[in-house]
Amino acid sequence: MSTLLPDFAEMARALRAGKVSSRELTGDCLARIKRHDSSLNSFISVYPEQALAAADAADKAIAAGSAGPLTGIPMAHKDIFCAEGTRTTVGSKMLDNFVAPYDSRVVSGLAAAGMVSVGKTNMDEFAMGSSNETSYFGPVKNPWDLQRSPGGSSGGSAAAVAAGLVPAATGTDTGGSIRQPAALTGLTGLKPTYGRVSRYGMVAFASSLDQAGTLTRSASDAALMLGAMAGFDDRDSTCANVPVPDYSATLNDSLQGKTIGVPKEFFDDGLEAGCAQAVQDSIKEYQKLGAVIKEVSLPNLAMSVPVYYIVAPAECSSNLSRFDGVRFGYRTESTGDLADMYTRTRSEAFGVEVKRRIMTGAYVLSAGYYDAYYLQAQKVRQLISDDLSRCFAEVDVIMGPTTPTPAFKLGEKMNDPVQMYLNDIYTIAANLAGLPAISIPCGFSQNLPVGLQLIGTQFAEGLLLNCAHQYQQATDWHLRTPSISGGVA
């Protein structure tokens, strides 16, 4: 019997009523991972003993009446979050042997809320990728079609949740790395406002873009998890000191009179017809829910990909300089001089895409090119942010597709980085401007899930979750599951 229930609220009810224990829920997840993950490759590390011990502690808390809404619910962390005493690889050979000596804020926050982590999920190496194929631990398969990519970089988290191996997982989103895999696997993927969730303990890719978030079935689950992850942290200078509202409390607010902006640039030639149809249909659904639809424009949207591929590589080239084989991580076996030790360590342990991005970053920052590339990118970043601000003067939420196409085949874009990069055309703008965004399942194209993206103003996660939840009350796309999951709902 599957103990996996459709959402956290039902799990919490069952746990409190004694119908199921956290040990059973957790054990069930571990069994599913054992059964299915050889075909999905969604986990890098699984910790049965630690997970069951945490589950027992949760069961005690439930019995003692001190449980919260997340107590005892199993989940998994993207392997980018440091968790003390456990291997944290970031999908790279560089950190294959790295045991984190401390907990990230996300890990400690969710543990404090009583969630039970069963392991760490696969990801593109250092979160650099949109297909999960750059992982040192091999590509992850999409549970809807094992020939296809689940997206990336949080592809392991997405595949694990979509396949019902765990009810939820954390992810990080630098240019779409939560929303795109959520869209391609039929999940709810939330990227909060930059600064909403502390980056402490999250291995950095691009510091001005990275943000931690969630991959869940429903918006109501995301609301609960975000509540435990968000909030001020004095160990991160870029973490905002803004109160965390009760995101669950506003889920049922009416959408009557809310204005939704639909940027015409989101419906360009690159958008696959089935995706376009599903998105248009869901916009109509919002009209039925009382929202007013308004066409808006983001004239500089097309520039978001080039801006991103200057800013992100620049920051990553510097962030990844600390991996030199001296204090942690991989170190070459070769016994040359110091320069040789650095070069071999880094060349042997970084994958091709990571090296490409480090080199791109070094190039755009190098003497003589800084103004033309990096500085110009920062200016266009401002223009894109201004475009969004202009829209938000007129509308409450911006809506459109999350990705131009449904899940693509593994290997299809691996040899063409630019084509791969263009896959993030709709998601990057929110990262550049630091805005919250969510992707929710809104239909199918070619029998593959399609994602609808909602973007809000800074710290408007409550409104995004409210909009997503209202849609999920009216539709059942988020309850559709691939056959591998054995039908959760």
Add this chain to the structure above:
Amino acid sequence: MSLSKQDIDHIARLARLEVAPQEKGDYVEKLSQIIELVEQLGAVDTTGVVPMAHPLDMVQRLRPDSVTEADQRDYLQQNARDTENGLYTVPKVIE
């Protein structure tokens, strides 16, 4: 603009990376494509635009000057490949 093999060598050296001779062609091709992609920005008129360094329009928070970190050397050096007498060690540095 396409990059040359010399460009690749130069930036690889800056980044302490090594590109094997047989890989060089691929790096030249792919990085040139990427640079071509990002060069589209040159066409955008940004006269008078203030560069956006960060999405968070806030100011740096200041931490009180107090010692909060205890010695964790032995614990942390478990992650290092080569240490001796509490020092991290590397091949001889010649200044």
Add this chain to the structure above:
Amino acid sequence: MSWEVVIGLEVHAQLATKSKIFSGASTAFGAQPNTQACLVDLGYPGVLPVLNEQAVAMAVKFGLAVGAEITRRSVFARKNYFYPDLPKGYQISQFELPIVGKGQLTIKLEDDTEKVVGITRAHLEEDAGKSLHENFSDRTGIDLNRAGTPLLEIVSEPDMRSATEAVAYMRKIHQIVRYLGVCDGNMQEGSFRCDANVSVRPMGQEELGTRTELKNINSFRFVERAINFEIQRQIDLIEDGGTVTQETRLYDPDKDETRSMRSKEEANDYRYFPDPDLLPVVIDDDFIAAIKAELPELPEARATRFAESFGLKSAQIETLVGDVDTAAYFEQVVGEGADPRLAANYVLGDLTGALNKDSLEIAVSKVSAVDMAGLIKRVMDNTISGKIAKEVFEAMWNGEGGADAVIESKGLKQITDIGAIEVAVDQVIADNPQQVAEFKGGKEKVLGFFVGKVMQLTQGKANPGQVNKLLRDKLSS
């Protein structure tokens, strides 16, 4: 051909904070290797910098002291290069928008003229760790305790024209940071060090010559020697038809020469960009006002005050205020009731001599300011003579107690009882008829002989003034 020398200095002052600039690890000197290097200092994946308020306050304090503009919105940038003692592969520094802008200070030259030296900027940055080459034969050891210690890098304009001027400037900066309490100035421990940019050009030429950068010089003497060596090297090179290469050079004090640092040559493309882990540092009026309010009295103001209130000689004042601890010691001695002139004499005389002999700093003097005042007061009230005071000071320095205790235990109290002195005077006159005759014959200097004899007889305890007067009276009668 005659040459003009152009020198600019970059002084690195470690700020005297308790914790590091971006982490809560201790900055105390001398700990076991890597025991004060926390996750942030080691550049662990996932950890982030948070700025130390005191480091900012100290930088602003320095800026105000040299009349510089304080940048209201300054930015941290990453300076990217690989080196084993630089854990993150970049140094967090400031590039385009340093916290302290243009300022200036006045140095005094040997001929007593003054010269204004411009300060281009001063910026906050983190120090690197230390590479230890001596411990192993085939490897280099890395100690990251120093990594992340706050540094204020103070960059001068190329305003100096000789090694002597450069040293005077460096001393002035040293004096200011010590007065402000923002740096302990300890050069042996590397708390205060400098890089010198040196070039030469034919006298009268406008355009600057190619400069070399001399790295990490950590004593005033070495700065002078390194610069002088480098000036001569450049002149010789050019006069022999060669050209100066722009490069980084290291001064070797053992050989007294500079040599090229190959390891630093390649990595000159630092790829600075704003650090995305840190937000702009905004300094408002209140912050500046609070620091202004606690700004201590600076050397010039103190010298003026000493001149006005104590009537000391200008050379004495200069030495007293030259070092903040000496000035404080002196003020405490005076504050305890000692005569300022006597206090100046003792502090600059006996005390300085004793400190030098034992290689001690005045802050850890074996005779406290309070005890020093006690000694001077006994001179003032004629309990002891100046000569005996030297002996008392010696005993105090050797830990034999305060002035009164030493005077008591050694029985050094001056004899001021006129009767007792008279007995001694009478005896000396009676014992030396020949000399009495000489004096009476007009040989004035024989008086010194009598004084000496009387002092001998009273074991130096007779008041010399009284002895003189009595002798004259009796011999002339």
